[in-house]
Amino acid sequence: MLTFLADNRALEADYSMVSGTENVQFPLSNIAHDFTTKVFRSNETSVEILVDLRATTSIDSFAIVGSSVDGIGIGDISIQGSATADFTGATTIEIDLSAEYNFGFKFFDAASFRYWKLIVSNTSGSYVEISNIYLGAKTQLLTNGFSTSSFNYVSSDNASVVQNRYGQRFIDYHNRRNMLTGKVEHATQAEFTEINDVIMQHGTTEPLFFVLDPDGETATDGEFLFSGYFYLTEDFSYTFSGPQLYNISLTLEEAT
Numbered sequence: 001m002l003t004f005l006a007d008n009r010a011l012e013a014d015y016s017m018v019s020g021t022e023n024v025q026f027p028l029s030n031i032a033h034d035f036t037t038k039v040f041r042s043n044e045t046s047v048e049i050l051v052d053l054r055a056t057t058s059i060d061s062f063a064i065v066g067s068s069v070d071g072i073g074i075g076d077i078s079i080q081g082s083a084t085a086d087f088t089g090a091t092t093i094e095i096d097l098s099a100e101y102n103f104g105f106k107f108f109d110a111a112s113f114r115y116w117k118l119i120v121s122n123t124s125g126s127y128v129e130i131s132n133i134y135l136g137a138k139t140q141l142l143t144n145g146f147s148t149s150s151f152n153y154v155s156s157d158n159a160s161v162v163q164n165r166y167g168q169r170f171i172d173y174h175n176r177r178n179m180l181t182g183k184v185e186h187a188t189q190a191e192f193t194e195i196n197d198v199i200m201q202h203g204t205t206e207p208l209f210f211v212l213d214p215d216g217e218t219a220t221d222g223e224f225l226f227s228g229y230f231y232l233t234e235d236f237s238y239t240f241s242g243p244q245l246y247n248i249s250l251t252l253e254e255a256t
Contacts, residue, residue, distance in 0.1 A: 002145035002184070003138050005063050005105075005209035006198045010135040013051045018117060020047030023127065031130055034207055036068045036229065036256055042128040049118040050085060051135065056114045062095055063105040063134035063209045065229040068177070068256035072102050073129025075122045081113035092119070101224035105211060107138060132229055134209045139194050146182030146212065150249075153226065154179040177254050178228060180212065184248040185241065192238070192246045199236045207231050207255040229255045 015028040022028050026041035028049065062079055066072030077097065080090040097104035116135060122128045156179070160172040184195065202208050212218075212226035219225060230252035237249040 001140050001142055001214055003107075003140045003211040003214055004195075004198045005061055005134045005136060005138055005211070006202060007136040007139075008134050008209070009053050009057050009059065010051060010133050013053050013135070016050045016052070018048035018050050020044040020128070026129075031133060033132075034255065036065060036131045038131075039067055039070075039073070040128075040130045041073070045123060045126065045128065046121040047118075047128050049120065049130075051116040051118065052085075053114050053116070053135070056083070056112050058110050058112045058137060059116070059135055060110040061105070061107050061134065061136060061138040062093070063211075063227075063229075064095065064097075064103070064130065065132050065209070066102040067129070067131045068102075068254070070129065072097065072099055072104070073122060073125065073127070073131075074120050075124055076120070077104065078119045080117045080119070081111050082115045082117070083113055085115050087115075087117050090117075096223075098221060098224035101221065101227070103224050103227050103229075105134075105209070105214075105223075105227065107214060110137070132207075139198055141184070141187075141191050141194070144184055144187055144191055146180075146250075147185045150181075150183035150185070152179075152181045177256060179254065180210070180226065180230070180250075180252045182250060184246075184250070187246045187248055189244045189246075192248065195248055195250075196236070199232060202232060204232050204234070210252055231255050 021043045023041040030038045030040045077095045095106045156177045162170045213222040216223035233253045234251045239247045241247045
């Protein structure tokens with residue numbers, strides 16, 4: 001089920017600390033910045049963060065990505081929603097994380113709240129670090145996705161390698177960068193409209209979260225391997241494949 005997380009209410013939210021303190025050099029406001037390397041850091045290994053969406057909003061998805069340089073700087077994260085800033089009795093939603101693939105997400109039954117609380121810990125480090133998050137509704141193609149014949153996944157190694165005349169290699173290690181390309185074949189009119197709305201909203205300049213295989217059916221850890229925080233990098237391209245049916249080509253390049 002190809003899924004776009006493209007209506008991010010967290011970008012316009014107000015953030016404040018419920019417990020713990022922010023490192024003044026890495027403030028909470030960095031969470032809303034496009035760059036994954038512009039992060040929030042705490043002074044503690046366990047914090048709670050209040051996210052005020054400013055209005056009651058229907059939410060059914062949460063996602064988080066770590067820095068492209070340092071990785072995901074947390075060990076556990078859960079969220080709670082509430083109509084007020086008092087979360088007494090609120091349901092706790094545990095977020096599935098993968099440190100290996102620097103990503104975490106959870107889809108859940110839609111809930112309409114103004115306030116959300118992030119409960120975060122990182123026992124393997126001396127602070128909590130958060131790069132980018134998503135709080136919003138998902139756009140999901142329930143019966144369609146990338147065709148197997150068109151799907152292409154590239155993981156580029158950006159390390160710089162210099163080799164001397166003796167064959168010795170001197171390596172500067174840098175982040176990897178993933179790219180996904182594929183074609184949604186025979187999209188219905190409704191599916192075409194959903195994808196078109198996402199593309200018109202984001203273009204090639206505003207990153208979005210993307211989950212190709214939320215159930216992990218394609219490969220071991222496929223729900224994380226083929227997910228991430230991406231830019232759409234090419235113009236919207238589609239062809240007719242039948243009456244009110246479309247083939248839609250997409251290229252997504254990982255945001256860093």
